[in-house]
Amino acid sequence: DAGVIQSPRHEVTEMGQEVTLRCKPISGHNSLFWYRQTMMRGLELLIYFNNNVPIDDSGMPEDRFSAKMPNASFSTLKIQPSEPRDSAVYFCASSLRFGQTSYGYTFGSGTRLTVV
Amino acid sequence: SQELEQSPQSLIVQEGKNLTINCTSSKTLYGLYWYKQKYGEGLIFLMMLQKGGEEKSHEKITAKLDEKKQQSSLHITASQPSHAGIYLCGADGRTSGTYKYIFGTGTRLKVLA
Numbered sequence: 062d063a064g065v066i067q068s069p070r071h072e073v074t075e076m077g078q079e080v081t082l083r084c085k086p087i088s089g090h091n092s093l094f095w096y097r098q099t100m101m102r103g104l105e106l107l108i109y110f111n112n113n114v115p116i117d118d119s120g121m122p123e124d125r126f127s128a129k130m131p132n133a134s135f136s137t138l139k140i141q142p143s144e145p146r147d148s149a150v151y152f153c154a155s156s157l158r159f160g161q162t163s164y165g166y167t168f169g170s171g172t173r174l175t176v177v
Numbered sequence: 178s179q180e181l182e183q184s185p186q187s188l189i190v191q192e193g194k195n196l197t198i199n200c201t202s203s204k205t206l207y208g209l210y211w212y213k214q215k216y217g218e219g220l221i222f223l224m225m226l227q228k229g230g231e232e233k234s235h236e237k238i239t240a241k242l243d244e245k246k247q248q249s250s251l252h253i254t255a256s257q258p259s260h261a262g263i264y265l266c267g268a269d270g271r272t273s274g275t276y277k278y279i280f281g282t283g284t285r286l287k288v289l290a
Contacts (some may be wrong), residue, residue, distance in 0.1 A: 157276045163269055163278060166210060168220040
């Protein structure tokens with residue numbers, strides 16, 4: 062398995078532009094997570110899906126952020142409009158959850174977003 | 178809500194020295210995971226602990242989960258520069274009735290050659 066695949070690896074965009082980050086989870090995993098990491102705030106959970114359904118989006122900063130998971134093999138995180146403070150590394154992760162426990166929790170390599 | 182606290186926040190050790198990183202939860206942990214990361218890169222899974230009193234080792238890294246399943250420690254023996262990075266503990270936690278995967282605040286390790 063190729064692991065969790067994120068694209069693009071790097072994105073530089075101008076303030077006000079729309080940004081779309083993509084994630085392909087590991088085949089067979091039923092949970093998908095989007096995280097944001099900055100030096101100041103560390104690793105923050107933005108939203109997670111279970112069986113393609115958003116379970117908890119309380120970590121999404123504001124309405125400019127939206128996430129979708131149209132099927133079990135693909136998810137997007139969109140920022141519209143983007144702002145310089147959105148600059149961070151965005152990680153996607155997937156796992157297989159049975160009851161209370163997650164198995165095979167795997168992170169993608171991340172997308173480094175710079176908004177200028 | 179359940180939180181994970183790590184200590185210390187940062188650590189600088191001389192190569193060859195032993196060190197310990199702690200992860201403490203406010204509630205019982207159902208699964209405790211240790212990761213290593215270089216900033217801006219993906220997290221690398223190290224170990225998973227589930228049972229109270231469980232201990233696992235991989236090369237020079239040993240992780241333990243206490244009997245009450247609220248505290249875990251990560252111990253590195255004879256540290257090397259390759260051990261440098263950010264160590265994060267993660268856990269399956271429960272917040273407001275839903276299960277959520279949470280992370281500790283991280284410990285930044287630097288090993289001096």
